[in-house]
Amino acid sequence: MTSLMEKVAVVTIAATMPLVVATSASAEGEKYVLISHAPDSDSWWNTVKNGIALAGEQMDVEVEYRNPPTGDVADMARIIEQAVASGPNGIITTLADFDVLQGPIEDAVASGIDVIIMNTGTPEQAREVGALMYVGQPEYDAGVAAGMRAKDDGVTTFLCVNHAIQQPTVGERCRGFADGLGVELGDSMLDSGTDPSEIKNKVLAYLSSHPETDGILTLGPVSAGPTMQALNENGMAGDLYFGTFDLGDEIVEGIKSGVIQWGIDQQPFLQAYLPVVILTNYHRYGVLPGNNINSGPGFVTADGLTKVEEFAGEYR
Template sequence: MTTRRTAGVRLLAALAVVALSATACSGGGRQKADDGDTGGGNAPGSSGYTIAMITHETPGDTFWDKIRAGANQAAKDEGVILRYSNDPDAAKQAVLIQNAVDSRVSGIATTLVTPNALAGAVRTATNAGIPVVGFNSGIDQYRKLGALMYFGSDETLAGQTAGRRLGQAGAKHPLCVIQAAGSVALEARCAGVKSAVSGTENIQVNGADDAAVVATLQAKLSQDSSIDAIVTLGAPIAIDALKAMDSSGSKAKLVTFDLNAEAAQDIQDGKIDFSIDQQPYVQGYMAVTSLYLYLKNGNDIGGGKAVLTGPSFVDQSNIDKILPFTKNNTR
């Protein structure tokens, strides 16, 4: 956590602490939902600003619907024109950033899941005088790339938090499931788990193919009965893991990062022990709002430090309150 914050950052930090102890929630999923918001707002473009939001979203993963819902609401609130684009391929995401530069947008909000591949495009933006804000991925690299601000979870801390809780429950051999190759955020989560439980083993799966995920995990669980916990790094993968556990007869505990309505229901039903939340709606909202405030008033939210939106626990102690928000596509 940061030691110097503006009043706005202190408020976000306080909300994150409340969420940790009480009502944290998150998003995720695969069945695409409509982009949502809570209504109201100003006419698009009334502020005079156009902001490009560029992510590594894999088509069909509705975790990003929460990001977009927050971003859309912020754009309405501030009268911003929002242009959203995405590609899970790092080189193609870099092209999207370059396209935004060429179209002379007012600001760019981007995920930095593969920072080395995006560094050139981000520098092109900053050299052109276009402010860049990072969010969701790249907390350790955003400053080096030239991004002004960052909104997201500390993924290493999130992994350590999950690992400590698993260790306290007696886990000795967790299996950490990485669904996207090269993602610094996912690797940091698994590294955090391993720092708390040394017997943690990583496994790579193809997160864009549910059937392949189930088959890979089923084979692994069938051949290694010592696996006593499974850590999935996204709610859709948790659903796949449940199918693999059923087929293999595994009795491992299942925990996940992020939420969707199905995973939230599984937490309520006791099938998933807990989730680690990063509040994607807040990430999308603050990424757009921070650029608006920077352009309009020169504000620097965070004072050069990342603004944390997580991690926090979602479990049976708070799921009843959170479940309706997962269905509203905002948490």
Template structure:
């Protein structure tokens, strides 16, 4: 017998899929992708490029919306506006489940298809009634990074978390801690997103904890200021450092030995796939996720883009994984060619 929660999820997904498959013909469908990123976060430029290409490939329109200062209350209002404007589909990150679940509920209550990306877990996505989640399995990615650190002899670390309310980022830290056998409660540094503050807090932590062997940053907002802090402390390249995601500064650090690797969650896929999935459901008049994924795999334009950019999605029964991939000195040439645009 299905649990009440499973039954509610199944009904919600069915309603959303029917809404996609049965949308009326006429003007081009219009979707919106709402992120939690402030205007200053250039990492999301790759996702902006992805939704633009997906819109062109599938003949649909896609808007991008975000809270200018990264305020999650503003993000919730943007999601509510997405519901009020009756988009054909809403794509959004789960930056903070508790803050955003009410707003997402207004989307699904109107039977507007919802796909979650990037932040959050597949379990959270299902509980919100989303069709699927497209993102990196965060705990596993953190653990994979931790296993590499363990092999290098690392037993202690600090995780620089620039967005403490984001459960996905916490999972990255926890996976790493579990892999090396560290106590996560003693290995967290909540810095916020202001780069000056991040640099100051990392510098202070290293002064107070001189035996720290390694640093894991959970994104560029923490990584770039951390690199500056290490340079000023004369510890650049001397402390084991890894991060999630890529920027030109991170690529340079990998090449010159200041950073071990970056964990790439292939953000292009987080933008392109949700738009493609909704468009295919409408085009093929199907609610079968298996058939939709098969059609996506067979799409020649999508296949060509994957080959050109060196990307590889991980298809599941419903959800689609966009990572992790490890960017090192050995493979950074291919990745760097498209970094900030399509990687």
């Protein structure tokens, strides 16, 4: 754990005062709320919860994580409104659907609450709603980088398994991947849903009806695991080029076994940890980074799994 904290300190040194002195300026009742679009069933967000909890402990502030249990973005908008009414010092939120969430976020800013956008959305959208900054991985740009990598490796046609079709920003990964490959997206983006059995069956059906497919992209652990099961079932595991967004235990095992070529690490720990540190130091000392922070994309392959495997699902 010591080595992990040393790494975090290096990453955040430009944006923070030394954490050891932060408690001396602690104000009574400092509170920050992180609101995500994630359903309760998505374990990938455990790393985000760990990030905000550790930042709260180190900065000596109260932190709270909230989300819509089913992933419903309209429900998320109501949660933002409720958070604003509670009067926290700052709100950290994803921007999963700009049209739905713009109003509540702008209302938070208008009420005097400092906001940082994390994970989903773009720096441009963060600026438009009046947020201080954006901390995350620009989804389209990450998709383009993944597509260019796949193109260099010989991929020409692909399937993108989208388990979060209701969140427009997630689909930008698929669109970016197609542009990186230099092909039309067409019907290559599959609305898989989140049920593991349905995902597996839909992937099997697509590959059966599109035998020319030579690459596959999943958008996180929710779809990666069932897709691996599909490839094991139809005998294509290890033969079909397979990349995925995000990390997790199953994805790490897939990379180790050679079924998955790479996973994109957007470092969700930093997406939660850094905003708490930044907001706290901004309120205490008036310091604020001058730029948005891109936490990804970083490609994790079998050659770089040591730390990832050690902390997968916890800090990676």
